[in-house]
Amino acid sequence: MYFSAGDLLNFEELTLVSGKKGLYRKISCPFVWARKTFDNYMEAEELIFITGAGIEVSEERLNKLVEEGIKLNISGIVFMAGEGFIEKIYESTKALSEKHNFPIFSMSHKTKLVSLTKKIMNAVSMRLNEDIFNKIHLGKILFDENKILNSQMSTIYQLPFKSNSFILIMNKKKGSKIKIEETSIIKVITKKVPIEDFNLINYRHLNEYIYMFSSNDKNVLKLIKKIMVEYFNKFKNDFSMGIGRIIDTDEDNIQESYKDAKNIINFNNNNYTKSKFYDFEDLKSFRLILEIKDPIVINEYFEETIGRLFNNKNKNSEDLIKTLWEYLINNGNKRETSESLYIHRNTLNYRLEQIEEILKKNIDDSLVRYELFSALIIGIITGKIDS
Incomplete structure (x- = not known):
């Protein structure tokens, strides 16, 4: 996962002031800023450090900088706190930060800014490299048959x-x-x-x-x-x-x-x-079907239970399949089934009679319904029933 504003909580030099819900924001790099505006200078996802040098530090100016940061999709702002620097972070500034999920941090003016920004940049770079490796390793776990090598990689590298x-x-x-x-x-x-x-x-x-x-x-x-x-x-x-x-x-x-x-x-x-x-x-009891590893068993159950309906050469075979599905998910309620299919009740009765004749099954039997519904689920999961 990328380096986010939330990772800054691990830096003892920084204190989160407001905008906690914005800690998901991605940080691409730290940037020290000493101008009155961000316009035309930022690309997005920068973490901006503002010392107070070179800018007016009034309530209006701080709010303006936060508004610009939000608009430009900046990751957050770190204000250097202390006499002669940013002496106060105003309540209206905090409220703006909270409203837009925009993180604001503070740091002491005694902190070595160069050292801190360098440390953050190193952390961003390391996370980027880790993320690339993690993607590769996940791919190997899923698609590479060499389990011994994958296990060794997991041991050597502390994966997250x-x-x-x-x-x-x-x-x-x-x-x-x-x-x-x-x-x-x-x-x-x-x-x-x-x-x-x-x-x-x-x-x-x-x-x-x-x-x-x-x-x-x-x-x-x-x-x-x-x-x-x-x-x-x-x-x-x-x-x-x-x-x-x-x-x-x-x-x-x-x-x-x-x-x-x-x-x-x-x-x-x-x-x-x-x-x-x-x-x-969500599939609950049908999860048992997914546990069956043998495709032959799955296919045999499907064919024996409902295969005749799919192999039927009748032109309305697709209509019969849809009708059976709707009938089963509506618990055999003919009114709801006909309404969901937008067909007349007589048409529904005729189709149900056809289904029973083809399958040689009584679809009003609760056990038969379960078997048929299980077979339909298998058909959907395995792709036998085409969407």
Whole structure:
């Protein structure tokens, strides 16, 4: 994960004054500033140090600098406090910082500014290198069969994997122009979860955007899952998403969580699953299906239970499949089923009769319904039912 304003809390020379909810902001470099305005000088993500030299330090001027920093997406401001420097950080300045989640720190005028900025720059560079290595290592865990080498790498390097983890996969849909940055994801999460309570590593593989979240608290990961589902539901037309189970962090388990997420993507990417993303945990009893490793067993169950409906040469086979799905998720309620399909009740009855005739099953039997629904879930997860 990138070096953020939250990492500055580890520097004893700095004190957070306000803007705690903005600690997710990414820091690219420290910069000492001695002009009246930031205009046309900043590129974004700089951490600005202001000593008071060369600028007016009135309440109006400090507020103006904070407003400019917010507008230019600066990571935060550090004011040098002391007589002859920034003698006061005004309440209105703090309020502005809090309102826009913009971190303001203070430091003593006795601190050696050159040493501190150099230390921060070194930390930013080290984190950048660590982030690159972490991405590579995550890729090796997921896609490299050399487990001995991966284990040795984990031993040699202190990777930021906390005790529990899960994998989230995003696939960008064709034609989508939406771009979601890591900073956007962390910003959403840190509204409810302190940035120090979790870690995030991302990796790009073909069309997959892979995110590994880790924390020492499983409840934190459960909350992050919920946040991610709610957030990415806004982009369902632009992305497919799958979230794996929460696991105890080691190479084998990380791969399992990744496989879970891959399976759930097929489920979430299907028209039958309507308008929301589902998490691995949401499938509850159907998680047993995902635990079956033998594809032959899965395929046999699918074919024996519902294969006739898919192999049927009738032109309305697709309509029958959709009808069966809606009938089952509506618990056999014909009124709700006909309304969701926008068809007449008589049309529904006719289709249900056709389904029973083809499958040779009584779909009003509760056990039969469970078997059929399980088979449909298998079809969606394995891609046999095309969206």
